[in-house]
Amino acid sequence: MIVKDAVCPFCGCLCDDIEVEVEDDRVVAVTNACELGTTKFMGEKRMKNPILRDGDRWRDITYDEAVQYAADMLLSAERPLLYGWSGTHGEAQCVGVHMAELVRGVIDNTSSVCHGPSILAIQEVGHPGCTLGVVKNRADLVIYWGSNPIDAHPRHLSRYTRYAEGFFLENAFRDRKVIVVDIRKTETANIADEFVRIKPGGDYAVLSALRAIVQGKTDTIPRTVAGVTREQLVRVANLCKNAKFGAVYFGLGLTMTRGKYKNIRNAIELVSELSRHTKFTISAMRGHYNVYGSNEVNTWMTGYPFGIDYSRGIAFYNPGETTAVDILARKECDAALIVGSDPAAHFPRKCLEHLADIPVVQLDPYPNATTAFCNVQIPVAVTGIDAEGTAYRMDGVPIRTRKVLSTDYLSDREVLSRMCALMQEALER
């Protein structure tokens, strides 16, 4: 059987043109997906059933036992953390918010260690953006800044920019210029028309210089700025001003380097400035396929995109205080539920030391680095493979992922709904 128009649950591109060939309840071939997506669709060696840590060994337990364990853990915790969420569907994320509210916990998603600073910048100056199709059909200038789509979002170039067809571009490949700004010559830089190499930590200065040039203050610019010559800066500023439609896509190379959210604020303000001359937009290259969805869900349910603390009954947001890394580093958190992410592979050592000291339950189909810190792991269906559900693409377009396989695994939403129901019952007693 071939499933057409399947939705790839890997990166924020959320490609929805995948063909998946299924035989005997196994994926045997994947067409149109990139290497990352194909690997995910073909993924094997899933955990068979929930497991409980028993001394030095793992013991198999039933779903009912695992769900009860998690509910008891959250109910008896003083400061539970519910973390992850970008690797699951929106319907599960909604249940997660209700659970956090019930136990007055902290709910946070992976953006707090990813594009969190970008969100802080947006909260200061806003976000002039657009859907990916607007760029595909119109943009004659695309700038990748601190992002390397060939490695991280392989089909971004072919679906939306460099190699994409565009309604208003006669010969899109020829008529569309691509600029790459980075500290090293990446694979993406190799296919750019212009490569701007910045000394590490110099992004803020370069953005400021470009803003000055766009405002007509070229004579204030020194001969080089963070390793970039004035001539190149002027050339880039002119390319921007003369473009009919320009689009900036930035990655963690801008968000997580020196300056952090100030870099993003500066980049957004450059785009707002350019909007007085021509059409310009800017967007983040979001990583997980539904990290943007976890921001969206949290926002309509709680008012904030990440880092929400319910300990006082109301939703309270203070990134740096109410975010997962901080709660763990301060050793405040006394139980953690992890869904759809792998914090042990990304968090600082200090956080992991604390994670090792507290009860942890994880929902994940596969054993991962976090498994080593778990007391219980519950395998679930993979959204986009054996579970349906809503995901939000990096540009905010919501797509319902398809189910390409039928398995007996419960979805995240089903497992969490059971957990939430048990918790509600216990609290009503």
Next chain:
Amino acid sequence: MTELLVKNAYVIDPLRGINAETMDIAILDGKIVEEVSDAAEVIDARGMLTLPGGVDSHTHICGTKVNFGRYMSPEDMRAGRTPRQGPLHATSGYSVPTTYGNSYRYSVMGYTTLLEGAMAPLEARHTHEEFIYTPLQDTMANTLFDGNWAIMEAIRDGDVKRVAAIIGWTLRAVKGFAIKLTNPGGTEAWQWGKNVSCIRDPVPYFEVTPAEIIRSIVEANELLGLPHSVHLHCNNLGTPGNYSCTLGSLGLIPDLNKKRQTLYATHVQFHAYGGSDWKDFCSKSEPIARFVDMRPQIVMDMGQVMFGRTTTMTADGPMEFNLYRLHHEKWSNHDVELETGSGIIPVIYRRKNLVNSIMWAIGLELALLTKSPWQCLLTTDNPNGAPFVKYPEIIGLLMSKKYRDAEFATIHPDTEARVPLPAIERELDWYEIAVMTRAGQAKALGIQDLGKGHLGPGADADVAIYPLKIGEVDPSVDYQKVIDAFSRTEYTIKRGTVVARRGECLVDGSNATFWVRPKVSEAYDMGKDPDFIEKFDRYYTVRMRNYPVQEEYLNRNRCIETEARI
């Protein structure tokens, strides 16, 4: 079987011509019926003002741009928050509350049905997801067609039936309720950083004018037999002198429908400005109201501005950019491929600001100068003019000259020379307020036959009982009592269940979503049209099969089938 009997209700029910009669309302399984058994639960309304549940025919509560308003505004989220309590979830936000915040606050004010003013088809799934978490109101969505490529091409080819077919296919796919045009043509031009100045300006590349877009789509709307008319946000919002553009747009509209208006012009306050720049800015509410008085085919809503902080959000991207250049506050913009756009900025409307004071006056003037309350409905274009929690104050202002004068004394002193408001003596009565907040809105939306906006047998049992005995209150003097009563129902009944009582919501309900499915002939099924399919595949970034919103996104599915004439 659940039975409820509301006794001794003092009812105003304009759609049934009932003006202040004491009666009992019988409810069986969520519907109003002639009578119930003796076993019914009884609520004694003790002569309190009882109206059909409130209907808001233009508000922004759910979807991509609303949520982005929240996302970019933690300061607004902090400005209104309540903890989890009993069956109720925590809420955040003042001008753009979370979905639960919207739902609870509307419910406490007696509102039971809401129309989201603008949904981009490509992002419709998002709007529907948020509807599910707006549990205490039934919902429906205006669907944006202002910059739709396929439609502009069909208009250029002079093919109105094809225009109708594309709209029909899209509404069905995205589970939309009605057609919305926001700055028609302007949102497409804005994807090049441009705009259209008024209805005769051609849209770049597509070479159709806003006037052609409006006229063709109005005609298509009637071909599809939709319950609501075209819902228009005119070109040129918010600019001095724009009233002539507004009159030009309204003048395009023939009278095509016996049951309802042919055009719903929304937030007309923002489109009723005189003057040539901000210096000689003035009110042009009078020519607009006179024009509408003579044309039964037009219904408008106020789009009242109230002083204080709020967030502006609209599909009108270029307008928001202009506002950004005026206010220098944060600015977000979100263009949507092949369809439309949107923009958001926070604003503060100040009494000390002359332009803001004039805007405040214009909204009230429109409501007071338009003869028939059925033709000028009460809205703030929530949250653009003000958050909806200000509705009770607006009711107070419309019912009391004394209150208006007291407020007028506090605004910019030069306002008097620029607006007719101080000379207007009219005070609206209870019946007119009931029209402007529910009956008129239900009629304009075309949902009275679906049991909305009235209390006749068969209607949905959505009832608002206000703690007010209208015989004992003179609204022109006791306006504070009017404001208090409309702020907090004694009972809000939704689908036969008491959902709010004296300011507290009682249940975690579940909403119903209304949407339309026009039945068209095989030849006009765009799902099988090779040209439509080919362009979709080439220029959208979502596959055509993944575009339609699945029925999983509808909590209670109220599909309205229409017989299209194509």
